[in-house]
Amino acid sequence: MPRDSNCWHCGESLAGSVVAHATVAGQKRAMCCQGCRAAAEWIEQLGLSDYYELRTAPAPKPDAGDSTHDSWQDADSSRHVIRDLGADLRETLLLIEGVRCTACVWLIERSLGAVPGVVSVQVNAVARRARVIWQESKITLPQLLQALSRTGYRALPLDAGGLDDLRRSESRDALKRLVVAGFGAMQAMMYATAIYLGAAESLDNSTRDLLRWLGLLVATPVVLYSARPFFTGALRSLRASRVGMDVPVALAISAVYAASLIEAVRGAGEVYFDSVSMFVFFLLTGRYLEMRARHHARDLTDALARLTPPFAERALEDGTFKRVGIHELRVGDRVRVAEGGIVPADGVLLTERCRVDEALLSGESATVTKRRNDPLIAGSVLEDGPVLLRVERVGADTALAGIAALVGRAHAERPRLQVVGELAAGRFVARVLTLTAITAAVWAVFDPARAFPAAIAVLVISCPCAFALAVPAALTRALGAMARRGVLVVKPDGIQALAECTHALFDKTGTLTEATLSLGELRTFDGVSHDAALRLAATLARQSRHPVARAIAAAYPAIEAADVRDVTTHAGAGVSATIDGRTLRLGRSDFALAGKPLAREFEDAVLLADDRGPIAAFRITERLRPEACAAIAALQARGMTVLIASGDSASKVAAIASRLNVGTWRARQLPAEKLAWVAELRETGARVLAVGDGVNDAPVLAGADVAIALAEGAELTQASSDIVLKGGRLDAIAAARDIAQRTLAIVRQNQRWALYYNFSAVPLAALGFIPPWLAALGMSLSSLGVILNALRIGSGDATPRTARPEHSPAEPFPRPAA
Amino acid sequence: MKILLLLIPLSLAFLAGAIWLFFWAVNNGQFDDLDTPGLLPLDDAPRHKEPPP
Numbered sequence: 001m002p003r004d005s006n007c008w009h010c011g012e013s014l015a016g017s018v019v020a021h022a023t024v025a026g027q028k029r030a031m032c033c034q035g036c037r038a039a040a041e042w043i044e045q046l047g048l049s050d051y052y053e054l055r056t057a058p059a060p061k062p063d064a065g066d067s068t069h070d071s072w073q074d075a076d077s078s079r080h081v082i083r084d085l086g087a088d089l090r091e092t093l094l095l096i097e098g099v100r101c102t103a104c105v106w107l108i109e110r111s112l113g114a115v116p117g118v119v120s121v122q123v124n125a126v127a128r129r130a131r132v133i134w135q136e137s138k139i140t141l142p143q144l145l146q147a148l149s150r151t152g153y154r155a156l157p158l159d160a161g162g163l164d165d166l167r168r169s170e171s172r173d174a175l176k177r178l179v180v181a182g183f184g185a186m187q188a189m190m191y192a193t194a195i196y197l198g199a200a201e202s203l204d205n206s207t208r209d210l211l212r213w214l215g216l217l218v219a220t221p222v223v224l225y226s227a228r229p230f231f232t233g234a235l236r237s238l239r240a241s242r243v244g245m246d247v248p249v250a251l252a253i254s255a256v257y258a259a260s261l262i263e264a265v266r267g268a269g270e271v272y273f274d275s276v277s278m279f280v281f282f283l284l285t286g287r288y289l290e291m292r293a294r295h296h297a298r299d300l301t302d303a304l305a306r307l308t309p310p311f312a313e314r315a316l317e318d319g320t321f322k323r324v325g326i327h328e329l330r331v332g333d334r335v336r337v338a339e340g341g342i343v344p345a346d347g348v349l350l351t352e353r354c355r356v357d358e359a360l361l362s363g364e365s366a367t368v369t370k371r372r373n374d375p376l377i378a379g380s381v382l383e384d385g386p387v388l389l390r391v392e393r394v395g396a397d398t399a400l401a402g403i404a405a406l407v408g409r410a411h412a413e414r415p416r417l418q419v420v421g422e423l424a425a426g427r428f429v430a431r432v433l434t435l436t437a438i439t440a441a442v443w444a445v446f447d448p449a450r451a452f453p454a455a456i457a458v459l460v461i462s463c464p465c466a467f468a469l470a471v472p473a474a475l476t477r478a479l480g481a482m483a484r485r486g487v488l489v490v491k492p493d494g495i496q497a498l499a500e501c502t503h504a505l506f507d508k509t510g511t512l513t514e515a516t517l518s519l520g521e522l523r524t525f526d527g528v529s530h531d532a533a534l535r536l537a538a539t540l541a542r543q544s545r546h547p548v549a550r551a552i553a554a555a556y557p558a559i560e561a562a563d564v565r566d567v568t569t570h571a572g573a574g575v576s577a578t579i580d581g582r583t584l585r586l587g588r589s590d591f592a593l594a595g596k597p598l599a600r601e602f603e604d605a606v607l608l609a610d611d612r613g614p615i616a617a618f619r620i621t622e623r624l625r626p627e628a629c630a631a632i633a634a635l636q637a638r639g640m641t642v643l644i645a646s647g648d649s650a651s652k653v654a655a656i657a658s659r660l661n662v663g664t665w666r667a668r669q670l671p672a673e674k675l676a677w678v679a680e681l682r683e684t685g686a687r688v689l690a691v692g693d694g695v696n697d698a699p700v701l702a703g704a705d706v707a708i709a710l711a712e713g714a715e716l717t718q719a720s721s722d723i724v725l726k727g728g729r730l731d732a733i734a735a736a737r738d739i740a741q742r743t744l745a746i747v748r749q750n751q752r753w754a755l756y757y758n759f760s761a762v763p764l765a766a767l768g769f770i771p772p773w774l775a776a777l778g779m780s781l782s783s784l785g786v787i788l789n790a791l792r793i794g795s796g797d798a799t800p801r802t803a804r805p806e807h808s809p810a811e812p813f814p815r816p817a818a
Numbered sequence: 819m820k821i822l823l824l825l826i827p828l829s830l831a832f833l834a835g836a837i838w839l840f841f842w843a844v845n846n847g848q849f850d851d852l853d854t855p856g857l858l859p860l861d862d863a864p865r866h867k868e869p870p871p
Contacts, residue, residue, distance in 0.1 A: 122847075122851070124851045171850070172850070175844055176841055183837055187830075214830075217830075218833075
């Protein structure tokens with residue numbers, strides 16, 4: 001592990017500038033900042049240094065000082081985030097930023113649990129939420145948040161009665177219903193088996209009646225309790241005058257149950273308590289699997305929940321400021337935002353000018369200069385300040401809330417595969433019910449005594465369980481298989497799109513190459529010293545957050561005071577500013593020189609220039625990701641066309657493309673041009689898979705058929721993508737595509753199989769050839785077949801873990817299947 | 819077959835007990851998070867009881 005080139009705590013590249021050292025587990029480790037040092041020492045002092053052995057991802061970088069904690073002191077603003085459990089106990093739900101692996105959970109639980117007054121801490125790694133119970137007499141909420149931020153995690157208290165409770169009760173209810181149905185089905189099957197065997201062994205009538213009543217006893221809770229979601233769902237869709245899957249299912253359940261009930265009371269004919277319980281159990285299994293997949297997907301993208309700050313500083317009449325909760329803001333309020341703060345609501349700038357980062361909305365990773373009366377958007381980050389703004393839109397009316405609602409709606413929607421499957425199953429059940437009615441009617445003419453049993457046999461044998469399980473079983477299995485390979489599917493629709501894509505469009509910087517760049521060669525002109533050129537360039541580069549600028553800034557860590565004015569960032573070109581009275585430009589050669597000619601060899605270098613001409617040329621080196629070659633070769637071997645689109649110069653892109661054996665590439669592409677290329681490809685009938693990491697890739701990702709974001713990239717990029725790739729493992733894409741294709745194949749296989757089974761079984765049942773035990777057996781076996789078939793997805797072909805060594809010392813805890 | 823009259827009520831009682839136990843476990847949050855407790859076996863006794871000020 002390259003311990004000296006990266007910060008031991010947060011893994012950030014040190015670029016030769018070790019700021020601090022801390023002793024962890026008896027060894028001196030290099031740290032990139034004082035915050036990391038403090039966090040590492042705190043962890044060490046708590047005796048929790050095992051964290052560094054357990055973790056599978058670098059720790060979050062701690063913030064130097066977070067003043068917002070104190071705001072929670074105010075009883076008014078904290079009331080809605082604290083639940084009173086009585087007797088001095090309070091409960092809070094925290095959304096924790098920076099939970100990256102399960103070792104984080106361990107660290108948070110231990111370090112917070114050690115704080116006096118904390119009664120219990122429960123962290124959910126997947127949902128990134130912590131449930132903390134504490135004693136009010138011993139500790140306050142701000143102290144709690146403070147303790148957490150010392151280890152480097154930022155926490156945001158969530159509304160106490162929020163989403164989680166709803167979700168918790170949903171999953172608890174589903175589990176209870178499932179288990180009641182499972183136990184009921186088992187017992188009912190036992191009694192039914194006795195009856196079926198007894199029919200051959202001449203069971204006496206009183207015992208047979210007893211067994212029937214017992215069947216009724218165990219099936220009743222299954223129908224009345226476990227199957228209730230089907231009945232309420234059927235009622236709801238009837239009221240909305242739609243016929244979904246619930247209506248025919250509810251009809252089938254009640255018909256079989258009522259028929260069996262009548263037979264049990266009459267003491268004649270056949271009872272189907274085992275079938276009806278099994279029926280409910282299989283259907284609930286499908287629902288449960290689907291619910292878990294849905295919850296899992298939603299956990300991954302709650303990024304938008306914390307893009308706006310919980311507080312704002314409102315200007316009062318007398319010119320002072322008061323901190324208020326964001327929900328208290330009204331249109332027309334004047335609000336102050338400090339430097340580095342987040343704009344709390346959409347508004348208009350009242351101060352002369354400021355620079356903001358609107359990356360989360362525009363997808364452009366560059367600061368924008370705003371002047372008086374320009375609009376500011378909630379969620380954008382202020383680069384300088386403080387500024388004053390007048391609130392124009394608040395809460396649900398802001399542009400950000402609109403995006404959040406879009407993302408939320410996309411997640412609330414059920415996968416297309418699922419919807420199509422359900423529609424097919426609903427139609428199928430409706431047909432079966434018709435068929436049952438026809439069977440009963442025909443038999444009523446020829447032999448009324450056999451009408452009822454034959455109709456019920458048709459209903460039981462053709463149960464839609466196999467149909468209902470086909471999609472969720474395959475989807476759940478696929479999500480789990482992909483998660484084990486480091487591919488997190490955020491939107492289940494992505495599986496279908498991934499299987500069908502024909503072209504793969506890669507971003508170069510940060511995607512095919514490592515996220516951090518380093519400064520390679522430096523050439524100066526006109527006898528300027530290396531040091532002086534680097535100092536100027538680094539001062540200028542600090543004004544931008546572009547990876548190239550960061551590489552230059554990191555090469556000259558000593559910060560010297562300079563008079564920097566008129567900083568302007570030109571998207572895709574560079575940055576310009578006036579430093580100590582001299583107008584300087586840093587960026588692409590055509591931008592920096594403003595059209596002046598230059599030797600060809602510097603065309604693709606980063607240039608520092610003033611109005612007189614070039615001062616220095618920098619070469620930025622980037623390393624290919626170790627897996628990039630194999631990943632691209634694997635995709636090409638599967639018949640996909642691989643393309644590269646980059647904002648970088650032609651020679652650099654060509655070099656990378658030839659190393660990767662990629663024939664088609666475009667250089668010097670702006671985000672809009674990349675998007676146009678995707679649209680162009682799609683018009684020719686191609687299905688495009690886009691892979692990117694930064695916010696500047698967000699438009700391309702949104703325009704592609706399926707979008708894959710790297711987990712190291714920007715949060716919003718991840719939120720707008722279909723699939724998130726953990727640890728930059730590009731080689732997992734090909735494996736994930738194989739799994740997706742197999743999933744689609746298996747879903748189709750399952751559906752076809754269920755159809756064939758029903759085609760062959762229903763006529764026999766209608767003719768009265770199927771005894772009840774065979775109907776029950778057929779029903780169970782068809783469902784079992786579907787589940788076993790789904791288990792074939794992702795089995796046996798697991799690729800060896802090739803997680804990048806510097807970030808993943810080991811992965812001792814394979815994540816369980818979703 | 820008289821033994822059935824003892825065995826069946828017994829099995830039903832077991833069943834009711836099992837379901838009651840499961841409901842108790844679900845209501846106490848035993849099934850809320852199935853991912854995190856995989857780490858619990860690694861929870862050594864804390865070496866330092868009191869956190870530094």
